[in-house]
Amino acid sequence: MIIKQQLKKISIADIARELHVSKTTVSFILNGRAEEKRIGREVVERVQKFIEEVGYRPNPLAQSLRTGKSNIIALMVEDISNPFFASIARLIEDRAYKNGYKIIYCSTDNDPAKTRDLISMFRERHVDGYIIAPPEGIEDEISALMKAKMPVVLFDRHLNDVKTDLVEIDNMFSTYNATKHLTEQGFKKIAYVTFSSNQSQMLARLDGYNKALEESGYKPFVKEIAFNQNDDLIIGPITAFLKKNKNLDAVFFGTNHVGTCGLQVITDLGIQVPSDLAVVSFDDYNVFKMHSPPVTAISQPIEAIADNVITVLLNRLNTSSQHISSQSIVLKTDLHIRGSSLRAAQ
Amino acid sequence: MIIKQQLKKISIADIARELHVSKTTVSFILNGRAEEKRIGREVVERVQKFIEEVGYRPNPLAQSLRTGKSNIIALMVEDISNPFFASIARLIEDRAYKNGYKIIYCSTDNDPAKTRDLISMFRERHVDGYIIAPPEGIEDEISALMKAKMPVVLFDRHLNDVKTDLVEIDNMFSTYNATKHLTEQGFKKIAYVTFSSNQSQMLARLDGYNKALEESGYKPFVKEIAFNQNDDLIIGPITAFLKKNKNLDAVFFGTNHVGTCGLQVITDLGIQVPSDLAVVSFDDYNVFKMHSPPVTAISQPIEAIADNVITVLLNRLNTSSQHISSQSIVLKTDLHIRGSSLRAAQ
DNA sequence: AGAAGATAGTAAACCGATTTAAAAGTAGTA
DNA sequence: TACTACTTTTAAATCGGTTTACTATCTTCT
Numbered sequence A, B: 001m002i003i004k005q006q007l008k009k010i011s012i013a014d015i016a017r018e019l020h021v022s023k024t025t026v027s028f029i030l031n032g033r034a035e036e037k038r039i040g041r042e043v044v045e046r047v048q049k050f051i052e053e054v055g056y057r058p059n060p061l062a063q064s065l066r067t068g069k070s071n072i073i074a075l076m077v078e079d080i081s082n083p084f085f086a087s088i089a090r091l092i093e094d095r096a097y098k099n100g101y102k103i104i105y106c107s108t109d110n111d112p113a114k115t116r117d118l119i120s121m122f123r124e125r126h127v128d129g130y131i132i133a134p135p136e137g138i139e140d141e142i143s144a145l146m147k148a149k150m151p152v153v154l155f156d157r158h159l160n161d162v163k164t165d166l167v168e169i170d171n172m173f174s175t176y177n178a179t180k181h182l183t184e185q186g187f188k189k190i191a192y193v194t195f196s197s198n199q200s201q202m203l204a205r206l207d208g209y210n211k212a213l214e215e216s217g218y219k220p221f222v223k224e225i226a227f228n229q230n231d232d233l234i235i236g237p238i239t240a241f242l243k244k245n246k247n248l249d250a251v252f253f254g255t256n257h258v259g260t261c262g263l264q265v266i267t268d269l270g271i272q273v274p275s276d277l278a279v280v281s282f283d284d285y286n287v288f289k290m291h292s293p294p295v296t297a298i299s300q301p302i303e304a305i306a307d308n309v310i311t312v313l314l315n316r317l318n319t320s321s322q323h324i325s326s327q328s329i330v331l332k333t334d335l336h337i338r339g340s341s342l343r344a345a346q
Numbered sequence C: 001a002g003a004a005g006a007t008a009g010t011a012a013a014c015c016g017a018t019t020t021a022a023a024a025g026t027a028g029t030a
Numbered sequence D: 001t002a003c004t005a006c007t008t009t010t011a012a013a014t015c016g017g018t019t020t021a022c023t024a025t026c027t028t029c030t
Helices: A012-019 A023-030 A041-054 A060-067 A083-098 A112-124 A139-147 A171-184 A200-216 A232-244 A256-268 A286-290 A302-317 B012-019 B023-030 B041-054 B060-067 B083-098 B112-124 B139-147 B171-184 B200-216 B232-244 B256-268 B286-290 B302-317
Strands: A072-077 A102-107 A129-132 A152-155 A165-169 A190-195 A221-225 A250-253 A278-282 A296-299 A328-331 A334-336 B072-077 B102-107 B129-132 B152-155 B165-169 B190-196 B221-226 B250-253 B278-282 B296-299 B328-331 B334-336
Touching: A012 A023, A012 A041, A023 A041, A060 B060, A072 A083, A072 A112, A083 A102, A083 A302, A083 B083, A083 B102, A102 B083, A102 B102, A112 A139, A129 A302, A139 A152, A152 A302, A165 A171, A165 A200, A165 A302, A171 A190, A171 A200, A171 A250, A171 A278, A171 A296, A171 A334, A190 A200, A190 A232, A190 A256, A221 A232, A232 A256, A250 A256, A256 A278, A256 A286, A256 B286, A286 A296, A286 B256, A286 B286, A302 A328, B012 B023, B012 B041, B023 B041, B072 B083, B072 B112, B083 B102, B083 B302, B112 B139, B129 B302, B139 B152, B152 B302, B165 B171, B165 B200, B165 B302, B171 B190, B171 B200, B171 B250, B171 B278, B171 B296, B171 B334, B190 B200, B190 B232, B190 B256, B221 B232, B232 B256, B250 B256, B256 B278, B256 B286, B286 B296, B302 B328
Parallel strands: A072 A102, A072 A129, A129 A152, A152 A165, A165 A328, A190 A221, A190 A250, A250 A278, A278 A296, B072 B102, B072 B129, B129 B152, B152 B165, B165 B328, B190 B221, B190 B250, B250 B278, B278 B296
Antiparallel strands: A296 A334, B296 B334
């Protein structure tokens, strides 16, 4: 027998009337302040029993209006349909729900104006905290949130001059290491194809690549593509680039999106991997694992990122870490070396 | 020069006090009911100017509490990190935002209990409408929503005995057609690997496969796998199945998730596609397009699905379609025939 | 002049909770 | 008896809007 949930009406006032006590009393009991407020044992039991029976649930809107708290966390990522962000969102969602928080997520498209709108919408709705993979150009809004004492955790990238909690990976070392791997395999003309971006993680990745090449004394070839969700506008430039630079012996893609598009180009052009061209990509992804030959990739620790992000935020929300000014967590990546970057036996 | 947004305090009462009018007047003007309520032109202008100046925005919580409307749409999918659902979510999100609605999404994991909880949470928060890819076993909750006059659009699958708005694809024809394609290519021992599920779309897909085989007089081989998010628990059974049935000449995967896992198994076992085994999968996906050989796949019209879903829901919300009892939209799929299912020239 | 009607605006109730400040009851004590 | 102290309970204010019902003034018409 399923108990009919009283999703309908029943408010705290109804309960009070029904049991001949005041709303105040009921509210105190509901919020576990019965003891503190010295509500008699008998009353507490009567109220709790009744609440149980009718399946009463307080109206969260009214609660939020009064208290200013909403039990909602805003999660803003670049693009929720990108598997990297989708996976992280999923993991964060699970942990948040388990801790009584709901997640609202949305895609920023790396557009500061859209992001600004979204933040202001979230502020109006009194969300309790923010998890953001920030686009450039919203430093001021983030600072404003901080000033208003809102918990904010950035991840995937950081903003200069804004001190927030932060979860990142070691981008520079990751690309440095992967590039080194290529040079160790004997590749010399190594291109780096990436989105044109001043985001911290993208700059760091580029730095790592440059540093490794510099150490080897090879010349860098960098191709920057305008950020875009539309595959065709990524495939076009990559095709042109690869057609023009036939002398390359390896290519390093800076993100999973660029990487998948790049692979498609390579297939379309009939380029042999790795004999014609070795391939490495940032971010691991089904497509890379299952490509033939499988593609060497830098795998981000998705679970660890999600876990750290939500842990840091929950701590802030529980105000148990008021005294900590801000913490920065940097996680390691794994380089999964696969066939696409191994110099065939001569 | 950027105007400082007054995200702080300022309420409708402040405005009223400042301009020596009543809250009521301000509220009417804000809601465009000035004319109807015969507020003088001069007052309207004064109020609007002031509102503009201070950047006043009404508190949505208070609005929702009073009106019962929230401008929020709940979007419940099986798993937000599945690329099919992530893409749809993304498209729906965009259109919803453009129409002044926000989306809250979440993953049901096909778990009716979790789904029930989520629905009841959404009801408490007074979301205005629901978009749901429903798991089995929540017929009652959906009916309850309908009874409460909430707009509900189901997609991807339907529930028997519940008449809601619905956007689906022609699952049965899709698998029938793809299976026919295999038999026409000369394959005879065609396995169908899928999640074990009584969801409408899964049953229809299975029916299509069976019907095509029946017409050809071939024997069906169906392998059902317990639904699971964890790849290892999918890969294991598929591996066992393929190892045991070496006489198969084609395999049809019933979802993108099963398909990617299946491909991985095929690669790991060193099975040659299509010479040893032809492959077809439901859902198109990067992984299939880029596999070598590329994998024949049934591509769902993602944009059309998203578009229809949100259009139907927005119509309901605008109450312009009160008289329509419920509408069912069935969309066509595309079979993308690729190398993985073509009988090599003998 | 008086009734009816239009015009312009507002006070107060309401949505459903939390919280402050205070009241009512009870017991102990001087 | 009156006064303090403690326990138990509650009325009313508040959050920030929307909406109902009503007032007051000015025209217009018979």
